[in-house]
Amino acid sequence: MNLSIVIPLLNEAESLPELSAWITRVCEKQGYAWEVIFIDDGSTDESWEVIQKLRQSDDRIKGIRFQRNYGKSAALNEAFRAACGEVVITMDADLQDSPDEIPELYRMVKEEGWDIVSGWKKKRYDNTLTKNIPSKLFNAATRKVSGIKLHDFNCGLKAYRGRVTKGIEVYGEMHRYIPVIAKWQGFKKITEKVVEHRPRKYGQSKFGWERFVNGFLDLASITFVGKFGKRPMHFFGLWGTLMFMLGFGISVWLIVNKMIDPTYYLTSKPTFYIALVLAIVGVQLFLAGFLAELIARNSPEKNTYGIEEKLGIE
Numbered sequence: 001m002n003l004s005i006v007i008p009l010l011n012e013a014e015s016l017p018e019l020s021a022w023i024t025r026v027c028e029k030q031g032y033a034w035e036v037i038f039i040d041d042g043s044t045d046e047s048w049e050v051i052q053k054l055r056q057s058d059d060r061i062k063g064i065r066f067q068r069n070y071g072k073s074a075a076l077n078e079a080f081r082a083a084c085g086e087v088v089i090t091m092d093a094d095l096q097d098s099p100d101e102i103p104e105l106y107r108m109v110k111e112e113g114w115d116i117v118s119g120w121k122k123k124r125y126d127n128t129l130t131k132n133i134p135s136k137l138f139n140a141a142t143r144k145v146s147g148i149k150l151h152d153f154n155c156g157l158k159a160y161r162g163r164v165t166k167g168i169e170v171y172g173e174m175h176r177y178i179p180v181i182a183k184w185q186g187f188k189k190i191t192e193k194v195v196e197h198r199p200r201k202y203g204q205s206k207f208g209w210e211r212f213v214n215g216f217l218d219l220a221s222i223t224f225v226g227k228f229g230k231r232p233m234h235f236f237g238l239w240g241t242l243m244f245m246l247g248f249g250i251s252v253w254l255i256v257n258k259m260i261d262p263t264y265y266l267t268s269k270p271t272f273y274i275a276l277v278l279a280i281v282g283v284q285l286f287l288a289g290f291l292a293e294l295i296a297r298n299s300p301e302k303n304t305y306g307i308e309e310k311l312g313i314e
Contacts, residue, residue, distance in 0.1 A: 003027065003034040003106060004085030004162075008075035009093035013046040014202035020054050020061060022099045030103050037062045037079045037313070038093070042069035055311045062312035073175040080165035082313045086110070088165045092156040098196045105159035108193065115164050115187040116179055118150050119157035121197035146180045150192050153179060157195050161187075172221075184227075236289025244282025250275035 005023060009016070020036065027034045038051045040063065051063040064078055076090065087109045091097040101119070108117045135154065142153050154176045168181045179190050228235040250271055258264045266272050 001035060001084040002032045002086055003102075004083035004088045005034065005036045005102070006039070006076065006079040006083060006088060006090045007036065007093050008039045008041055008072050008079070008090075009043065009047060010041045010069065011043045011045045011047060012093040012202070013043070013050050015093055015095045016047065016050045016054065018201075019093060019095055019099070020058075023102070024058065026099045026102050030106075032106070035060050035062055035084065035312075037064065037082055039063075039075040039079050040065040041071065041075045042066050052311065059312060062310075064310055064313065071173060071175075073170045073173055076175050076178075077170040080168075080170070082310075083162070083165060086162045088160045088162055090156060090158050090160075095201045096198045097157040098198060101157060101193075101195045105157075105193065108191070109159050109161055113189060114159075114191050115161050115189040116182055116191075117159040118152065118179055118190065118192045119155040119195035120150070120152045120192045121155055122151070122194045124197050142177070142180070146177075146183065148179050148183060148190055150179060150190070152192070153177065155195070232292035233289040236285045236292060240282045240285030240287075240289060242282070243278045243285065247275045247278030247280075247282060250278070 005027075007019070016038070023036055038054075038061070040048045040051060048063070048065050051061070051065075054061045055063060062082070064075075064082065066075070066078075080088065087106050089102055089105055091099070097119070105117050105119075108114050135152075139151060139153055143149060158178070160182075164182055164185075164187050167185050167187070168178065170178060170181065174181060183190065224235070254266050254269065254272055254275065258266055
């Protein structure tokens with residue numbers, strides 16, 4: 001299998017026949033051995049019925065249906081498990097990503113040896129106030145924290161070497177940070193390609209303002225997990241020890257002052273309470289690190305989702 005094309009979707013019944021036909025034309029022209037995996041993330045329209053009809057006419061089209069809406073990250077994670085291609089390309093189902101980009105993305109992975117090629121929608125058709133400006137801020141913060149020089153981390157059009165999709169786990173709302181997750185897993189050959197951004201033809205966007213707030217929270221989370229997920233004691237233990245030692249040092253200083261001057265009232269000094277708080281918080285942080293270390297070393301890493309039905313996937 002040369003190529004797996006992964007398409008998560010939610011209520012995109014109108015666009016699926018056109019998108020499927022377009023992908024078929026491109027892949028057959030290139031002579032790929034290919035598959036398309038549609039992941040229906042709890043659609044309430046006729047999306048699954050459309051996927052079933054497409055499957056009847058072409059067995060290279062496959063489908064996964066969730067019992068309810070789990071989110072894009074869950075959809076991608078499940079599709080990555082099922083994908084068989086040497087190269088895996090993800091794209092959105094709303095026709096804003098052009099299948100004509102597939103051959104060049106495939107070539108960059110296969111011939112140039114990139115682990116990930118991320119699309120960059122340099123020219124966008126989104127509303128500037130509600131999408132472009134927050135997106136620029138989000139991408140700038142992610143570049144700064146991760147050290148990955150991409151302009152558009154959240155672009156749905158990406159190409160991956162097959163072993164990358166098998167070596168990472170996408171959870172929560174971490175689909176925005178797949179390049180960051182891959183980097184923490186050791187896949188460092190990451191680049192970008194300018195891709196066409198098309199106006200939405202059917203339906204409406206499924207994302208609102210809250211995605212930017214959630215995005216920055218997820219960035220903080222994935223940065224911490226990437227650095228300390230396997231060794232949480234290095235973070236909690238370090239800060240816990242420093243705070244406890246600082247509190248202990250202040251306490252010794254207060255006790256020495258009391259020994260020198262018996263009239264020195266410890267409990268009347270703000271430093272007494274500062275030392276007490278530092279010592280207590282330091283011990284709590286140290287214990288938190290100890291417990292996190294036990295959890296990290298004994299918990300299986302897996303996600304499970306309620307999948308209602310599959311087409312063409314074992």
